[in-house]
Amino acid sequence: MKRTGSIAAIIGGCFMLHAPAWAESPSQAAMLSNTCAGCHGTSGTSAGPSMPTIAGMPEVYLLESMKKFRSGERPSSIMGRLAKAYSDEEIKMMAEFFARHPFGREKQEVDAAKVAIGKQIHDQRCKKCHMDNGRDSEDSGILAGQWKEYLQISMRDFRSGKRPMPEKMRAKVEGEGKLTPEEVEAVIHFYASQQ
Numbered sequence: 742m743k744r745t746g747s748i749a750a751i752i753g754g755c756f757m758l759h760a761p762a763w764a765e766s767p768s769q770a771a772m773l774s775n776t777c778a779g780c781h782g783t784s785g786t787s788a789g790p791s792m793p794t795i796a797g798m799p800e801v802y803l804l805e806s807m808k809k810f811r812s813g814e815r816p817s818s819i820m821g822r823l824a825k826a827y828s829d830e831e832i833k834m835m836a837e838f839f840a841r842h843p844f845g846r847e848k849q850e851v852d853a854a855k856v857a858i859g860k861q862i863h864d865q866r867c868k869k870c871h872m873d874n875g876r877d878s879e880d881s882g883i884l885a886g887q888w889k890e891y892l893q894i895s896m897r898d899f900r901s902g903k904r905p906m907p908e909k910m911r912a913k914v915e916g917e918g919k920l921t922p923e924e925v926e927a928v929i930h931f932y933a934s935q936q
């Protein structure tokens with residue numbers, strides 16, 4: 742009896758330690774997020790190449806992205822229509838769910854010369870906000886190990902004005918010494934090369 746009791750206490754203790762914030766309704770968060778799995782992978786790491794991996798991104802970025810898709814502020818092929826089906830509360834649950842999962846990285850084909858040029862551009866212009874070689878950020882997506890094709894689409898939408906670009910980022914991309922298309926491609930190869 743005593744032994745069973747202590748095992749139960751240990752199991753109970755472990756559960757408490759690891760219980761996530763959404764533990765009150767884990768099935769609801771998981772169920773909602775399941776509808777994203779076909780494109781973004783079961784826990785947010787997608788099989789690429791134009792479907793971004795969304796796991797491990799800052800919760801605030803996931804939340805804001807969904808709201809911008811829903812309002813049409815951010816252009817999309819699919820997400821705008823999809824996001825309209827969810828309430829603020831449901832979006833928050835999904836953002837929490839994906840933010841907790843690790844961002845998975847697969848090896849992508851990159852050009853070593855472009856990676857080297859891209860690294861310099863990153864160090865000079867991007868690392869202040871896209872920290873740790875694009876792995877870490879307070880309020881933007883994760884760039885390190887993101888799918889190359891998705892990054893190309895993102896940069897194209899930013900530069901054409903279709904997707905609103907944060908003003909301070911615009912200064913680094915379009916401002917003094919404006920990046921050439923080759924330089925943008927190089928920095929994308931640099932991020933895609935991160936494992």
Ligand code: HEC
Pocket residue numbers: 773774776777778779780781791792793794795803806807816817818819820821823835882883
């Ligand atoms: C049919 C495929 C599909 C499904 C299902 C889908 N997505 Fe997406 N998602 C995309 C594509 C494609 C993009 C790029 C934007 C676009 O073109 O719509 C994207 C972009 C995103 C982004 C922006 C990522 C970034 O780095 O900025 C977020 C966040 C996101 N999706 C969340 C979700 C959530 C949450 C769900 C489930 C409710 C979901 N998606 C379901 C295809 C899908």
Ligand code: HEC
Pocket residue numbers: 793805862863866867868869870871880881882883884892895896905907909910913914928
């Ligand atoms: C002052 C901060 C800042 C700087 C500097 C900056 N960025 Fe960003 N970046 C952001 C923010 C914030 C976002 C999120 C924008 C949004 O919400 O749509 C972002 C988003 C992005 C995205 C889209 C990510 C996604 O998942 O869709 C790419 C790609 C990107 N930045 C590349 C760059 C590159 C390349 C540079 C350097 C030339 C750079 N950024 C410099 C703040 C910055």
